[in-house]
Amino acid sequence: MPFKTIVAIIQSERDVARVLDVAIPFAERHESHLIGVHAEALAMPYTTAVGFPDTEFIQANAELCKERAEKIERAYLARMEPAGLSYEWRSFESFSGDSALSGVESARCADLVMVSQGSAETKDSVAADIDSLIYEAGRPVLVVPHSGPLISTFNRLVVAWNGSREAARAAFDALPFVIEANHTEILVVDPSDTDVRSKDSAGAEMAAAFSRHGAKVSVSLQDSRGHSVDAVIHDKVVESGADLLVMGAYSHSWLREFLFGGITRSVLQAGDVAVLLSR
DSSP: OOOOEEEEEOOSHHHHHHHHHHHHHHHHHHTOEEEEEEEEEOOOOOBOTTSOBOHHHHHHHHHHHHHHHHHHHHHHHHHHGGGTOEEEEEEEEESSOOHHHHTHHHHTTOSEEEEEOOOTTOOOSSOOOHHHHHHHHOSOEEEEOSSSOOOSSOOEEEEEOOSOHHHHHHHHHTHHHHHHSSEEEEEEESOOOOSSOOGGGTTHHHHHHHHTTTOOEEEEEEOOTTSOHHHHHHHHHHHHTOSEEEEEOOSSOHHHHHHHOOHHHHHHHHOSSEEEEEO
């Protein structure tokens, strides 16, 4: 089940290197069409102190945005042209200047979306809104870590499983990775009894579904013991040496997670391992 159309969200010149270091070898392996997406902010109607339009400032800002967009496009083409892949470049202007928001429509027609996490050291004026991309695209989003190693072939996976719709979507969106991996560990935190199974068998049916595709799978049941679920997930990723975490995004309200925090936001901020998120 190859990924034939990949959208790469390119917010900054740094993303050209970080995202394409993962996307290009991945696209070569799957013989994919790779679409680069970048957005710049529209020129805002600045005014002088006395209320008149500051045309010089507006013009200078517009030229700066144009130059940045062209520089990023040149960097993208310089990486893609020698690769011998099918590719295209899509450049947008928007009020936000956010490539993730501008890329949602393109993402909805793709098999996979790739985007890089921002970091505290990133000096870009606008960071890509990964939360909105995941929530609105309806497609699996592979988040490239801002500080972890750049890997395009994932050998060991951790799939966070809680039986939710979002977890099911993510697990099966990740099936091509699961089949390719040397091992996949299904992690269930604080399993509980349900009407159809005991807590001791949590994750077993998902493991059986993966196994029928020829995947090597195990199940890990973990008690949080007073720790947060995201901390347990992170510890499992580190302990197992996983290079990809798979999980459903925003099982709770996105607004709730935005206001009060949540597992999805915590994972996105960690930045030390690639994460595949779906909802």
